[in-house]
Amino acid sequence: MSKGLPKRSEDYSLWYNELVKKADLAENSAVRGCMVIKPYGYSIWEKMQAELDRMFKETGHSNAYFPLFIPKSYLSKEASHVEGFAKECAVVTHYRLKNAEDGSGVIVDPEAKLDEELIVRPTSETVIWSTYKNWVQSYRDLPLLVNQWANVVRWEMRTRLFLRTTEFLWQEGHTAHATKKEAEVETKQMMNVYAQFAEDFMALPVVRGRKTESERFAGADDTLCIEAMMQDGKALQAGTSHFLGQNFAKAFDVKFATKEGGLEYVWGTSWGVSTRLMGALIMAHSDDNGLVLPPKLAPIQVVIIPIYRKEEEFDAITEKVNEITAELRKVGVSVKYDNRDTHKPGWKFAEHELKGVPLRIAIGPRDLENGTIEIARRDTLTKEQFELASQPISEKISSMLDEIQTSIYSKALNFRTEMTTEVNSWDEFKELLEEKGGFLSAHWDGTSETEDKIKDLTKATIRCIPLDQKEEAGVCVYSGKPSTGRVLFAKAY
Amino acid sequence: MSKGLPKRSEDYSLWYNELVKKADLAENSAVRGCMVIKPYGYSIWEKMQAELDRMFKETGHSNAYFPLFIPKSYLSKEASHVEGFAKECAVVTHYRLKNAEDGSGVIVDPEAKLDEELIVRPTSETVIWSTYKNWVQSYRDLPLLVNQWANVVRWEMRTRLFLRTTEFLWQEGHTAHATKKEAEVETKQMMNVYAQFAEDFMALPVVRGRKTESERFAGADDTLCIEAMMQDGKALQAGTSHFLGQNFAKAFDVKFATKEGGLEYVWGTSWGVSTRLMGALIMAHSDDNGLVLPPKLAPIQVVIIPIYRKEEEFDAITEKVNEITAELRKVGVSVKYDNRDTHKPGWKFAEHELKGVPLRIAIGPRDLENGTIEIARRDTLTKEQFELASQPISEKISSMLDEIQTSIYSKALNFRTEMTTEVNSWDEFKELLEEKGGFLSAHWDGTSETEDKIKDLTKATIRCIPLDQKEEAGVCVYSGKPSTGRVLFAKAY
Structure with a gap:
């Protein structure tokens, strides 16, 4: 396991790029600016998704799915919106390929030109509000509390894995309300959901704030955000929640019959976080040895590595490991027993360090004799001998995982205070x-x-x-x- | 609640379209052939996803994510593959909009033309195999067992909600193996996973079979499939699993060093199911009153409706309902208490029938006196009085849900046998x-x-x-x- 990570102090940017690749999180694809999210990286994203999705549902939202394509005329309906996104739109103009007549290969069929060009969604306000027009007639249809997990495309000139990519994955909430007040409360609620997720799960302290007019979302009356501090002293916007006023309702003529018999435009919000959070997670906590993951988002929380010379030793260790594994799984800890015989323990230590597994347990023949194990913490790189008889292993590990989660957060908070x-x-x-x-x-x-x-x-x-x-x-x-x-x-x- | 569903016997096709819309499953969008999956429809799809995802992970697969866009030259690398998909490709040719100089609005910026056109993925074999080239060096890197949940686009001329849409949601598994045998075993395994999912969760009996050469996937050596029978006597392909041989390995030059020191092309499979399954689910079981959902995929398994005239009656009923609800949730049954005072019970009965809620409980003042409830089954449209003292409610409901699941399956199986x-x-x-x-x-x-x-x-x-x-x-x-x-x-x- 050759890590060969550059040091943060020497080249933070290179350190980040290399870490993302070497830890098997993501890589660049053949398509400019589009990334491949590798299985290990995706498994962290899945954990983020699961928690966020739960929080959205607990606050009354349902998921739905809207088209990838947006007719060009729709995007243009809200003036400042199109102004904000026009410069970075991928445009579909044709719907068929054919064999070139000169035999030179496959070409775009010029006869299969679309009457109206389609934009690959950079965000879905326009296609969703055009749909809401049919969903909203009366105050009884409100509020609409909808979220979508989707891919979006913004044609970025300078891209970086997770932080800024042409295609990225995200969720976008789109809500419609009868009153201004309700929409404002929703905007703030979702910013708070994001802040809570960042702090409780990502161990990432964030500042809750409001964007200035020039930094607002294109089409919003107000943008709330959470801002985090990275280890190189640069800030990262980790999530935004927009109060849209009646802008999209007016652009798409979405009105409702009020309780009192009037007819009014509805009030809107939208809010989103993306795979950019992966970048924030990596840059906030990791070190020169690799990833440091908060236990609540780590796909593997504990890795167990056997240290042995002879086959009989391995068998005896494995028996003990099976006991420990069963105990840990019972309390919901995710454990991997790395029993590969193709790699030496030192190589495995380095690999799991690189991948940010919060706790590493090593067991050798002497441990078996003494009834001990060695537990190493990834975040502090400290080790301790633990006597198995002294405390149930599940208690010990659970409390260490809690401690790591808290400790990573505190460290990031102290850093931010200092910065x-x-x-x-x-x-x-x-x-x-x-x-x-x-x-x-x-x-x-x-x-x-x-x-x-x-x-x-x-x-x-x-x-x-x-x-x-x-x-x-x-x-x-x-x-x-x-x-x-x-x-x-x-x-x- | 005016259902106004056409009868299956009179116009099966119209019945299907109307049902999809009226039951709030999906609707057509402003973009030709692209659908909006509404929250209720999406919640059924989410249940399908969760079960399939669990089954994929249990068989050793991990999720990852690959780019939406495929360079035109990639698609062309496997001859029969491009042949199969060229006629239905959405093509991105530009990456920017701008204001027209004559002030007529927003136009595609002719200066922002891509050097190479990008295809919106109709399926991801090409982009994934181009990636696998870098992931596979030696036999130690195999097998690669990867799945992706994604949207894909195939420019269909005639579309129908869920069954055939320009954009649809699906999962696509893509695996790479050291031997032909292993890849064949994987192909068959995944077909069996699909069959098990269809039968156990969708209550949909399927025939497991092999496609003829002319019906094979473009680029496969062999295609296995599951085929289901709909109520109108038409068949529906519900899932396919392809043995790709070394076709894509050769097209993208994916070789591996064997244990014995040789260099060989790897063997591949791909397999997918899509939102088309929603169409199959609807068409297999539903009736002239609306959806019939198998309990294992129903977002709401039990709805409870209070029958009352006076406010005090409502309070007493609600107290009883809260008890029942708590009991049912304890055993994992999803329950909704429909206590809206804006609609009459009859209207609610019809709505939940339309939406396919498997069990409906009604409670009125007389039930409170007698210690009974009325339980109605959606699939058979039968009702029974149940004495609460006779059996724990959680047991009664759980066993009824099991019975419904089995009964829907048997009914579909008998129908297929007959057909x-x-x-x-x-x-x-x-x-x-x-x-x-x-x-x-x-x-x-x-x-x-x-x-x-x-x-x-x-x-x-x-x-x-x-x-x-x-x-x-x-x-x-x-x-x-x-x-x-x-x-x-x-x-x-």
Whole structure:
């Protein structure tokens, strides 16, 4: 098992790319910007999906499925929406291939041209709101609380595995409500669901905030978001929840008969997280030895490796391992017994470290004699001898897994705290951004001009206006104009 | 609740279309041939997915994800494969929209033309085998046992909800093996997994068989299938499993170092089932009152409806219902208490009948006095009074659900038996096909010419050569040439 991972301190970006490939998470495909999610990477995504899906259902949502293709005219119906997505749309223009007459191979049949071009969905607001028009007649049909798990395509020029790919997997919730208030509550609720998922399952502390006008979703009146801090001091937007006002209802003429007998446009929200979360998970916790996975999302939580020279030793170890495995599975711990005879223990240690298995148990003949096992923690790279008689193994392992989950979260939280700095002058802003990075908490005058100017000069953007922003009189770090509270700036993925 | 379903006996096709829409399963979208799967329909598909996914994992497969787009040149690498799919490919040619200079709206940007056109995957053999080339070096890397849940697009001219749509959802397994034997065993195993799923969960008896050469998957050496019989006497192919030989390995140069030090092409399989299964489920069991769902796939297994006039009655009923609901949920039965005060009981009865809820419980004030409930079975439309003191409600309901599952299966099996006829002359063949339909078990001379001729004359195709075909000397029902066993003919969806 040759890991050969670059060090984070030397080349964070290369470290990330190599880790994604070497840990069997994903790889680039032959199609520009499209990735292949490999089985191990996909099994982590499946665990994310399962938890998110449960949370969506617990908050009253149902899944449905809408078409991959969107007629070009639909995309154009909401002005700022098409403005936001037109530059990155994959367009289907034909529906048939044929053999070239000169025998040169298969070509697109020019006679099979579509009357209207179809866009491969970059997001589904337009096709869904065109459907909602028929689903909503009266207040009795509301709210509509629908989610979709799907692939979407945005033609990105610079792509990176998981973080920015032409095709990605995501879920997109689309809800319709009778009142503005209800839609606002839903928008906030789903941001909170995302934050809870990030913190409880991904062990990823996030700032809950609101996007500035220029960072809003194309077609939204308000965008809430969760923002996380990566180990290189760059921020990553991990999920967004949009209050759409009546914009899509108006674009697609979705009205409902109110209880009082009136006719009104409905109010909408949409919200999504994507395979980008995989990138966040990797970049937040992993180290120079490989992945570090929070136990709640690890496909394998415990790997057991036998250490032996002779066949009889192996048999005796295996017998003990079978006992332990049964105990652990009984309490829902996922265990793998790596009994391959094609690889040495040291090779296996390195491989499971690379793949982020939270706990590794090693058992040799001496352990059998002494009634012990060696337990190694992936996150801290620490080992301990454990006496099997001292405590039921299932209790021991469960409590260690809990401890790891908490500990990974705390570490990330401490890091973020350390990487969040209040700055009060433009020189300080520039200096800190260059030397340390992280979140810069600074006053801003509230204008897009200043925001754009700061972005042009430093590449830092306003990640969000934190929802827990304190009222505090101050002056804009760039323009010197008055401000009533601090916002978070950072360079971002 | 106005059902207004057409009768099967009068217009089976219209009955199907209307049922799919009225039971909130799916509807046509604005994009030709693409459907919207509505939340209720999707929840049935989710149950199917969960069971199939479990079965795939139990047989050692992992999920992964491959790109939506396939470079045109890839599709062309396997000659018979491109031949089979070229006529129905959606083609992406551009990657950007822009505002027309004459202000007429948004147009496809002619400058954003792709160097090589991309095909929206109609199936993923080519993109997956191009990936496998890098995943397989030695016999140690085999077998590769991968499945993908995805959407695919085939540009169909005549579409019908679930049965034939331009975009559909499916799973596609793609495996690679060191030996021919292993790949053949896998092909058969997955056909058996499909058959078991169809019979145990969908309550749908299927014939396990082999496709004739002309009905094989484009690029396969052998195609196994499961075939089901619908209520109108037409057959429906419910799943296929392909032995690909070394065709795709050769097209994409996928070789492996053998244990013995040689270098050989790997052997492949692929297998898939799709949202078409939803069509089969609906058409096999449902009746003129609506859906009939097997309990194992019903999103709601039991609906409870209160019958009351006064508010106090409702409260007392609700208290009893809460007890019953808790008991049922404890044993894993999914229950819905339909306590809406906006609709009358009769309306609710009809709605849940339409939606195929297997059991309906009604409780009124007299039931409370007598300690009874009324239980109605959807499949038989029969009712019984049940004394709550006579047996724990969870036992009663569980056993009724089991009984329904078995009974729906038996009914479908009896129907199929009745609709399978041995025919021995061409006149008999034509007459039976017209008057009765169903499977015609007949001798065939084994040639594609005869097969095509029969298809031209009668629209009947050879659905399969049953795997349990008996050796029996005979003469071809059409050509009179010798034959060694019977095959199944039918008109099919």
